[in-house]
Amino acid sequence: MVRVPIARPTLKTAYRVLAKNRQVAADWEEMLATRRSPCTVCWDHLSSTPTQPVGKRYEPLKGSLAFCEFEGQTLRQWQWEIDRGARIKVAVGKDFVVVMRVALGHPKENE
Numbered sequence: 001m002v003r004v005p006i007a008r009p010t011l012k013t014a015y016r017v018l019a020k021n022r023q024v025a026a027d028w029e030e031m032l033a034t035r036r037s038p039c040t041v042c043w044d045h046l047s048s049t050p051t052q053p054v055g056k057r058y059e060p061l062k063g064s065l066a067f068c069e070f071e072g073q074t075l076r077q078w079q080w081e082i083d084r085g086a087r088i089k090v091a092v093g094k095d096f097v098v099v100m101r102v103a104l105g106h107p108k109e110n111e
Contacts, residue, residue, distance in 0.1 A: 013037070013047040013048060014047070014048055014095070015046065015047050015048070015050055015092075015095055015096055015097050016033055016047075016095065016096045016097070017043060017046050017047050017097050017099065018096055018097070018098050018099065019098070019099050020070070020099060020100050020101070022053070024099050024100065024102055025099075026055050026102060027101075027103075027104070028088075028099060028102050029101035030104065031082065031086060031088075031094055031101070031102055031104060034111075035082055035083065035086060038082045038083060039082065042058075042080045042088060044081065044101050045058065045080075046090060046097045047073075047097070049076075050078065050092045050097045051076075051078075051092055054080075055080050056081070057080065058078060058079070058080045059078065059079065060076060060077070060078050061077045061078060061079055063088070064076055065089075068075070068091050068100060070093070070098050070100070073093060074093065075078065075091035075092060076092050076097075077089060077090065077091050077092075077100065078092060084100075084102060085104070085105050086104050086105070087101075087103045088101070088102055088103075089101040089102075
């Protein structure tokens, strides 16, 4: 009997996932180096259903952090808790999600 591996199917993404700038892209790569599995779960959710909360793991931000400006648009901001320390803040547009910030430790602005 021969065992043949089956490749993981890729999702048909409804939302493009973008980085706000090169620094955010570099921070994302750094986070991937140590937290690949939770980052993959996060990316899969962001690319398909970014406006659906995931318990306390992924929620819209409140107060002064609820909205942000990106390329002339006011977008709703959400935050994904990768683990007890790491967070990803995103802004959700019509057909795209922008990773606004990657925090490898708990962001001070959320306290």
